[in-house]
Amino acid sequence: MKAIIYKIYLVVLGMCLLSACSKNWEDHFGGGDADAQKNLYTIISEHAEFSTFMDLLNKSGYGESLKASKNYTLIVPTNDAIAAVQDQYNFSDTAVIKSFVGYHIINSVYNVNSGADTVKALNFRNKYVEFTHGAFDGVEPLQGNLVASNGLYHVVGRPLKPLQNIFNLVRTFFADTKQIEAVNSFDTVSTEGDIIYYRYSPVWYTEVRRNMTTENKKHTYFVVDDENFETEYAKLRPFYATAYEEGNTLRPDSTTTFFAKKALLRDFIVEGELATDQLTNNLISIAGTKFSLDPTNIISRTKASNGVVYRVKRLEFALADQIKEIKVLGARPIGYKQTDKRSNTFFREKRDNEGNLYNDIEVYDHKVTSFYVKYRATGMNVAKYKVYGRAIMGLAGDPQTAAFIQYVYFFDPKLISVNEVDLYKRSVVNNLGANDTRMTFDVQPLNHGEVYLGEVTQDQYGNLPLLVMSNGTGPIILEYLRFVPIIQ
DSSP: OHHHHHHHHHHHHHHHHHHHHHHHHHHHHTOOSGGGGSOHHHHHHHOGGGHHHHHHHHHHTOGGGGGSSSOEEEEEEOHHHHHHHGGGSOTTSHHHHHHHHHHTEEESOOOOOOSSSOEEEEBTTSOEEEEETTEETTBOEEEEEEEETTEEEEEESSOOOOOOOHHHHHHHHSTTSHHHHHHHTTOEEEEETTEEEEEOOHHHIIIIIHHHHOSSSOEEEEEOOHHHHHHHHHHHGGGGOOSSOTTOSSOGGGSHHHHHHHHHHHTTEEESOOOGGGOOSOEEOTTSOEEEOOGGGEEEEEEETTEEEEEESOOEEOHHHHSOOEEEETTOOOEESOSSOGGGEEEEEEEOTTSOEEEEEEEOSOOOTTOEEEEEEEEEOSEEEEEEEEOOOOSTTOSOOSOEEEEEEEOOTTOOOSSGGGGOOOOEEETTSOEESSEEEEEOTTOOSOEEEEEEEEOSSEEEEEEEEESTTOOEEESEEEEEEOOO
16 A cells, blocks of 8 residues: 555656646746747748748758757847848858858757856857857847747847858958968869869878868967068978979978978967957967967957957067977887887886876897887978987886996988898987987986987988987887977
8 A cells, every 4th residue: 555655656746847847948948838839940930020031941951950859949030130131141042041041050959048158059050159148159139048849949130140160261351362372272173084173181181271170179360461471481491391392293292382381381370269368479379389479460350160360460480489399209119120029128107206207118138139119200300400318217116227328320211221220320410529320328327317319410301210229138218309409
């Protein structure tokens, strides 16, 4: 009997909770009228003040979505709102209609957000509408949180403005600048029969273009005067020199022009959407380059769907900030003299005497004369580099406690030999200032500082293969090698 009463209690409680939930939904979203039982498409079609948007909705092809059971948020402009901006759109173009209508339809349900924190809502055009301070991209609703059977709708007296991403915006408004001509030069057109292909380098896309097109992250982009762009390009170009002929079709992504332009164009992009008062003398590009902007050089500011574009007269870059140091990590080798010494090779995570964690490699008791580990310094500019290394040994648990030396050799493409090791005898200046074909790395117990190894010159932009070699059958220990460019 008690069990039956308990079950009846649960049923009654559930009905009460369901009623309360329904009431909370209506209280929260302002629903409860007859429209709440109709889908978004039906509601729009039955309200005369939305007839213009309804006509565009039917032409866009999105109407069926608003009849479905999936939940959406619809930001619907009134007839007067659309009439006020009609001369800004070519509504005889289906693509324009899809862009306009799709910008107002949002996946999932979003009520008006009156808070200061921004809620980013993805619309049908894969753009994010920002819900913040009671508005949508700055447009305040005439009515909000109106309930339909498949979502919510908000009525606005001004349509949302479909924004271009940074990449498309600069190509639309600043195509006549040398900078955007350089951006466009990375997109190439080729034909195979009657088919036209648009191609661009994956490296260009990953390092530059993606930051201009991605919608889930904000960026600030700067477009400079032609004189400033050409001056900076001429300054950088010698540091990106390669042997590949300009205009070749085999490796167009390996020329001096390709690398120099790509490097410079990365430095016009900053993470985050910066307001004018945030444009200080301590800006840092996505490439890690410091630069400055005099506020008096700002010409215009244009909002993009994924950030903001500033048209400026010039930016100030220091060459010492643009040509960066390179670090090779010991725990990331690319090969070995022989592959049967895995049991003698240790990738370690240790804590130095100052309490700092670090990772390194130790090759110990390998019993191979002149054993070596191979590495590659990537993205080396045409410059002379000072080389420093850090290798810590003698800490608790380390089998190596006595001082030892190891050597660093660099690949020379001009050398020819059947023995791999003989290809790694590039001329260097050792730590004593003498010409040599190797750098001596003296490893002392519990030395936590860097050791100066010497200087090496890179005569073409690109990678620099190198070896770290044991002295006889001695150990190899390496946390990192650091290459610091000498900028005159």
